[in-house]
Amino acid sequence: MSDNNKKLFLLDAMALVYRAYYALIRSPRITSKGRNTNAQFGFTNTLVDLINKERPTHMAVVWDTHAPTERHIDFTDYKANRQEAPEDLMSAIPDIKRIVESFNIPCVELDGYEADDIVGTLAIEAADMGYTVFMVTPDKDYGQIVRENIYMYKPGFKGGTFEILGEKEVCEKWGINNVNQVIDMLGLMGDAVDNIPGIPGVGEKTAAKLLAEYGTLENILDNAPHIKGKLGEKIAAGKESALMSKKLATIITNVPVEFHEENFRIKEKNEAEMSAVFAELEFRTLAKRILGETPAPANAADSKPVALDLFGDPIEEPVTSSTASFGQIDLFTEAENFKNISDTAHQYHLVQSEEDLQHFIAQALQQKEICFDTETTGTDAMQAELVGLSFSWEKGEAFYIPCTDKEAEVKELLEKLNVLFTKEDILWIGQNIKYDLLMLKNYGFDLKGKLFDTMIAHYSFEPEGKRGMDLLSMRYLQYEPVSIETLIGKKGKGQGNMRDVEVELIKEYAAEDADITLQLKQQFEPLLKEAEVEDLFYKVENPLVPVLAQMEFEGVGLDVDFLKNYSDALGTAIKEAEQKVYEQAGVQFNLASPKQLGDVLFDKMKLDEKAKKTKTGQYATGEDVLQKLRNKHEIVDSILVFREYSKLKSTYADSLPLMVNPKTGRIHTSFNQSVVVTGRLSSNNPNLQNIPIKTDMGREIRKAFKAFDDNHVLLSADYSQIELRVVAAVSGDVSMIQAFKDKKDIHRATAAKVYGVPEEEVTFEQRRNAKAVNFGIIYGQSAFGLAENLGISRTESKEIIDNYFKEYSSVKKYMDDSIAYGKKHGYVKTLMGRKIKLADINSSNQTVRGFAERVAINAPIQGSAADMIKLAMIKISDAMKAANVKSRMVLQVHDELVFEVPLNEVELMKALVVENMQSALTLPNDVPVIAESGTGRNWLDAH
DNA sequence: CTTGGCACGC
DNA sequence: GACGTACGTGCCAAGA
Numbered sequence: 001m002s003d004n005n006k007k008l009f010l011l012d013a014m015a016l017v018y019r020a021y022y023a024l025i026r027s028p029r030i031t032s033k034g035r036n037t038n039a040q041f042g043f044t045n046t047l048v049d050l051i052n053k054e055r056p057t058h059m060a061v062v063w064d065t066h067a068p069t070e071r072h073i074d075f076t077d078y079k080a081n082r083q084e085a086p087e088d089l090m091s092a093i094p095d096i097k098r099i100v101e102s103f104n105i106p107c108v109e110l111d112g113y114e115a116d117d118i119v120g121t122l123a124i125e126a127a128d129m130g131y132t133v134f135m136v137t138p139d140k141d142y143g144q145i146v147r148e149n150i151y152m153y154k155p156g157f158k159g160g161t162f163e164i165l166g167e168k169e170v171c172e173k174w175g176i177n178n179v180n181q182v183i184d185m186l187g188l189m190g191d192a193v194d195n196i197p198g199i200p201g202v203g204e205k206t207a208a209k210l211l212a213e214y215g216t217l218e219n220i221l222d223n224a225p226h227i228k229g230k231l232g233e234k235i236a237a238g239k240e241s242a243l244m245s246k247k248l249a250t251i252i253t254n255v256p257v258e259f260h261e262e263n264f265r266i267k268e269k270n271e272a273e274m275s276a277v278f279a280e281l282e283f284r285t286l287a288k289r290i291l292g293e294t295p296a297p298a299n300a301a302d303s304k305p306v307a308l309d310l311f312g313d314p315i316e317e318p319v320t321s322s323t324a325s326f327g328q329i330d331l332f333t334e335a336e337n338f339k340n341i342s343d344t345a346h347q348y349h350l351v352q353s354e355e356d357l358q359h360f361i362a363q364a365l366q367q368k369e370i371c372f373d374t375e376t377t378g379t380d381a382m383q384a385e386l387v388g389l390s391f392s393w394e395k396g397e398a399f400y401i402p403c404t405d406k407e408a409e410v411k412e413l414l415e416k417l418n419v420l421f422t423k424e425d426i427l428w429i430g431q432n433i434k435y436d437l438l439m440l441k442n443y444g445f446d447l448k449g450k451l452f453d454t455m456i457a458h459y460s461f462e463p464e465g466k467r468g469m470d471l472l473s474m475r476y477l478q479y480e481p482v483s484i485e486t487l488i489g490k491k492g493k494g495q496g497n498m499r500d501v502e503v504e505l506i507k508e509y510a511a512e513d514a515d516i517t518l519q520l521k522q523q524f525e526p527l528l529k530e531a532e533v534e535d536l537f538y539k540v541e542n543p544l545v546p547v548l549a550q551m552e553f554e555g556v557g558l559d560v561d562f563l564k565n566y567s568d569a570l571g572t573a574i575k576e577a578e579q580k581v582y583e584q585a586g587v588q589f590n591l592a593s594p595k596q597l598g599d600v601l602f603d604k605m606k607l608d609e610k611a612k613k614t615k616t617g618q619y620a621t622g623e624d625v626l627q628k629l630r631n632k633h634e635i636v637d638s639i640l641v642f643r644e645y646s647k648l649k650s651t652y653a654d655s656l657p658l659m660v661n662p663k664t665g666r667i668h669t670s671f672n673q674s675v676v677v678t679g680r681l682s683s684n685n686p687n688l689q690n691i692p693i694k695t696d697m698g699r700e701i702r703k704a705f706k707a708f709d710d711n712h713v714l715l716s717a718d719y720s721q722i723e724l725r726v727v728a729a730v731s732g733d734v735s736m737i738q739a740f741k742d743k744k745d746i747h748r749a750t751a752a753k754v755y756g757v758p759e760e761e762v763t764f765e766q767r768r769n770a771k772a773v774n775f776g777i778i779y780g781q782s783a784f785g786l787a788e789n790l791g792i793s794r795t796e797s798k799e800i801i802d803n804y805f806k807e808y809s810s811v812k813k814y815m816d817d818s819i820a821y822g823k824k825h826g827y828v829k830t831l832m833g834r835k836i837k838l839a840d841i842n843s844s845n846q847t848v849r850g851f852a853e854r855v856a857i858n859a860p861i862q863g864s865a866a867d868m869i870k871l872a873m874i875k876i877s878d879a880m881k882a883a884n885v886k887s888r889m890v891l892q893v894h895d896e897l898v899f900e901v902p903l904n905e906v907e908l909m910k911a912l913v914v915e916n917m918q919s920a921l922t923l924p925n926d927v928p929v930i931a932e933s934g935t936g937r938n939w940l941d942a943h
Numbered sequence: 944c945t946t947g948g949c950a951c952g953c
Numbered sequence: 954g955a956c957g958t959a960c961g962t963g964c965c966a967a968g969a
Contacts, residue, residue, distance in 0.1 A: 029954085203969060205944085593966055594948050614948070622949060647950055650964055676960070680953085687962045690952035698951080723953095779953095779959045847956055858959065862953090894953050 008058040008126045008264060009050065009153065012115040012137040013107075014065065016155070017043050017096060019138045021089045031282045039092035040281050044099055046155045048290065049843060050136065051103075051266075054153075058131065058264040060122065061100045062108045064115040065093060095281060102274035104267040113255050116142065121255040123150050129259065134164070143170045143182030144251060175208035184217035187246030198245045199238030206231070217246055338480035341512055344396070348511035350503065351401040357416060360391075360399055364420050367393045369452075371429040371518035374436045375498050375510045380685070381438035382552070382661050382668045386410050387498045388506060389417070390514040395522075398511035402503050407443075414445050422448045431455050431469045431517045434673070437549040454517055456541045457524040459674035461531035464837055467674060473516045476523045481516055482509045536833050540870050541673065547877045547889070548671045548681075554888045555666035556688070556900070559704045559938075560657045566700060567653035570645045577642040584635040591642055594621045607632050648692065652701045659686045667705075671892065678859050679834050679866035681892055689893045691939070702940035711903055715887075716942035717913045717933040718896035721746055722865045723778045726831075729923035730860060731814035735807065737927055747771040753807040754800060773804050777811065778861055780854030815857045822856035830863035831921060832871075864921075868929075869895060872920035879912050898939065906935055 020042020029037045050056075097107050110118055120142070123133045127149045134153040135142045142152050143165075152165040167179050174185050188207040189198045202210070214220045220227075221243070224236040235242075271291055278287035351360045364370060371392040376384035385405070392398035401417075403410045420426065421440070426449035430436050433453045440446060458467045473479050487509055488496040498506065528534050582588050585605065589596045598619025602611040607629050612620045623643070629636045659667055669688045671681050683689045691705070692698025707714050724746055728736040739749040744759070751770035752759040762770075769790055776786045786797040805812040822828045823842060827835040836859040841852040873892065880887060887909050891898035897917070901909045910933050917931035936942040 205969090590966080592964095595966075616947065618948085620948085643950075647964080651951070651962090655964085672961095678960085680960080682961055684962060687952085690950090690962065692951060694952085781958075785958055847958080850956090851958075854959075862959085896953090 005057065006131045007054065007056045007134065008123075008131045009054065009056040009060075009134045009136055010119040010122055011047075011059070011061045012119055012135070012139070013043075013061045013063045013096070013100075014115060015137050015139050016046055017089065017092065020046065021086070021092070035091075035281075036088040037092070037095075037281045037283075039089050040095045040099065041283060041286070043092075043096050044283070044286065047100070047103070048286075050153075050155060052842065054134070056134070057266060058126075058261070059105045059266055060108050060264050061105055062115040062118045062122075063093075063097070064113065064118070065109065095277065098273070098277045102270045102277060104269055106263055108257065110255060110257060113252065117252040117255045118257055120145050120251040120253045121257055122259050124253055125257075125259040142251070143174065143185075144180055145253065146170045146179055175205065176211055181211050181216075183246060183249050183251075184211055184220075186249040187217045187242045188220070199234055199242050202231075202234065202238075217242060338474055338478055340480045341482055341508060344479065346396045346398075346512070346515065348397075348507055348515075349399045350507045351399050357401070357413075360401070361417065361419060364391060364393070365423065367426065369393060369427040369429060369518075369521075370420075371398075371514045371521070372433070372436060372447075373430060373510060373514045373517060374439045375506060376439060377497055377499050380670075381435050382442065382555075382664070384439065385499075386439060386443065388503075388510055390510040392511065392514035392518045395519055396515060398515045400507040400511045402506070405499060411443055414440070414443055418445060421445050424448050426450075427452055429454065429518055429521045431472075431513070431520070434545050434549045434552070437546060438553055441549065441553045451542060451545055452521055453542055453545050454520045454524060455674055456545060457521070457528060457537055460533045460537040460541050460834075461524070461527050462837075463674075463677040463679070463834070469513065469516065469520075472520055477516065477519055479516065481512055484509070531835065533833055533835065536867075540832055540867055540874070543874045544673065544870050547873050548673060550877070551889050551891070552668050552670060554890050554900070555661065555664055555668040556890045556898070557665075557706050557708055558656060558660055558667050559706050560660060563653045563657055563701075563704045566704075567649055570649040570653055570697075574642055574645045574649065577638045577645065580638040581635055581642065584633070584638070591639070592646060594618070597621050597639070601629070601635075605633065605635075607636075644695065644697065648698055648701065652692065656686055656701075656704065669891075676866075677836055678863040679830065679870070680862065680894055681866075681870075683892075688891055699940055702943075703938045705939035707900055707937055712900055713903065713906060713935040713937060714890075714939055714942040715899040715901045715906065715909055715913065715933060715935045716896060716939065717899075717910075717917060717931050719865070719869065719917065720930040720932055722868065722895050722929070723861050724774055725923060725927050725929060726861050726864045726868075727777060727811060727814070729925050729927040730831075730864070731808075731810045732925050733808050733810035733814075736811065737925055740927055743930075747774060750774055750804070750808075754803045756803075769800055770804075773800060776801075777815075778858065780858035818860060819853045819856045822852070828856050828860050830860050830867050831923075832864070832867035834863050834867060836860075836863060865895065868921040869897070869917070872917040873897065875916040875920055876913055879916055883908065883912065885909065885912075898942070901935070910935075 017039050021039040029041050031037055047061075051059075100107055108118055108122075116137075119135050119137075123135055123145060127133050127147070131149065133150045135146075135150065136153045136155065138154055146152055146165060146167050148167065152170065154163040154165070170179055170182060171177060174182055176182070176185065185207050187198060188202050188210065210220050211217075214223055220235065221239050224232055224239070226232070227235055275287060275291055278284075278291070349356075349360075351357055373390045374386060375388040375390070376386055378384035385407075386403045388400055388402040390398055390400045401413070403413060414421075426447075428447050428449050429452045431453070432455045433451055437447065454472070455467055455469075458472060470481050470483065473481050487501050487505060488498060528537050578591050581591055585600050587600060587604065589600055591597060595618045598611075598621045601607050601621065602619045612625060614620050623640070626636050626640055626643075630640075656667065661668055667686065667688070669683045670685050671683050673681060675682045681689075692701050705714070721740075724736075725740055727733075728740055735753065736746075739746055745767075747767050747770050748759055748762050750773065751757075751762040751766040754770055754773070755762070755766050757766070769792075772786060772790050775781075779785075786801065790797065818828055819841070822838045826839070826841070827837045829835055836855065838852045838856055840848045841856060843849040843852065869892065873889065876897070877889065880889070885905050885908065887899050887901040887905050889897060890900050897913065899909060899913065914931045914933055918929045921929075923929060934942050
């Protein structure tokens, strides 16, 4: 095990310089003397970012300006084809070396060796001495020597974001089992070095497959005659270049360098030298941030010295377990060897006989907390069948009860277990227990006790990132569970079915799941407390689980015939528009292909000489681009019609009917409670949160969502301007609050203020602009985004924004405060205490930091609104149960709730829903919360 | 089978 | 002074 306190970073300088240079090439930094300083700037930016983010204890910058090396000399092609670096890139190198040295970081260079070789050799030496080593490069190299305490560190395209790969990640990335095979992969694929092609036509997947079969590149080449078809031919033909590529990619690890602790330790920076270089290169902002404006000691009485980072910001305490709960990837556990089922004591019982079952039930009835998990035939809970149930209440011990494939027998079994399911004082623990609830509901059973969902718990204290059970187990229990793929095969067409797996095998897998989940619950309870999100979890997220399960179970009715007719009508209109386009263009092509359309519009018809291109080089044909071309040619209107109708037809009219559950005849969406970091829900299979509403033709789709029969209606209730109300509340802006208290049209009121006119004189356009600004605040948009949205100039939009901030100065203050809070704590909070992490808020990269800052503004607003509607859903669900109504909650769309209501309950439900929505969460500063409701036979009429 | 482009809602 | 600008879901085309 390595010493966590010794972090050595080795930078492949030339690779970073090249990338910095090209990353900024479209926006060159030209100094007053006409020099391009892209490379210097980009490199320094990455360096500073890395130091601030990773806080290395040791560091070296490795150069290979004295390469090419001996091994390159054999390859005349390589030398001949190697492109000369641009002059301004080459001339940047001395500057960069000066900058690096002003940081007091050593530059290492050795005649005849590439940086890879030097870095590799140093890495191995230092790793053997107990250092954790990070080899920093934007390239793919190094994979072959990544091992336990050596990692690859890949800075993002322009600094800011980054990626850290250990042995495991590298293997995963390349699809191989052994990290030593990386070099063979590079040989096969040939992108180790420019211009050495490897074997053309062999991609990552093919290469990994070949290596899995033959082990090494040499073996593959020897066996080329036995490899069938085109692939075999290609391999035989590419032999030479594959070997060449491999040789070029091989890292030499016996370079004559030595690692000396003292030479590489991070030391004080040489400020005089640094400021001189920065002045020369005209890095004013960077200089100011790194060198200038060091804050005075906060408090003379507070004698504790405050460590400052390169920007003069105080360095936070080192990461401890409490901050780890905010998504810190713990590199050092990642590299550990995990325990697994074969070396961990466990007792997993198979419950098969009646006697076993009775014994199990008797024991279970004694328990207060039971972990519960179902095994089924599929991932869609509304269609799957039960294969077995597992339970655990003691670490290392679990029970698995298999089911037969006869529904009646399964129900009989569940009937026997129902004494448990209906017991009120059991806490049921599960990972994504909504799924298990749905399974039970489909057999007519329900859990009466309380719930604890480990997945939701994890989401509550760490909303970002993944939370699959296997992952959580490895991270929090250092235990690697049996993978489902070992039972039913790899994902994809060939994947088998749980039902076909031997019961003894399922038992081990299923019981282990319950066992692990139980242990996760024990781990997570203190973490919830530590992260101060107990209220969020116990009052909002966890109680929402059964509510969502019930909503998904109910589903919503769909008028399939209506959609079928509508689809036909759309089809006709699409054909018409398509024909028009072909006539006007004078060619037949696939209008659904953006690539072909771009070629027709811009190459053939030349509608815009300076047409924008996408990053892959094809013409951009998005809606915004087309809108700007509308007055140039009437073909554009037909294209827009085609686009709109095709979307409606394929995504909605044709797809939704396919999602109708054959058993219930209804649509059962799945709400995901643990995806969106701000706390919103997401919906899929199908996504019912993006049903069209803006255009007339789109709105028609909503007519297909209908109430059960003539005795029912859909009731839709939505919050009015909820996010702006949250803005008013958290900012305490007096005039905005007053506008809400006076029940004004908020956008009109805003326009009046911004344009300095009486409310009744606000024009349509002024209101529209004001609305866009309000909207922009909520989404954290910038002046650019606003201008883009409104089709006005950037200066004009900036003026509007400036006026807005003058009139609503508290809103501006809130935004600044929120960013400051984010910088200080590394996260921002919603009203219910949900914490949203802001990893990049102190980034030296303006784009990256700007993004984090917008999140800091937006997340508390959107997240608090999400908190509110979640609380409302729980309250409403409880109130509906208490009132014993027949009505059902069926959908949630961020600020709207939809219910299916029998006619005789309409008035009751309207009052119940609106009242509970409005009182779910009291906003600060007495900002009123308003919910409005409507009913109708279908979703459109209900609005 | 993966990716890129596009479009829908909030 | 240029960067490049909410998120999540899902469809289709294109190229391996």
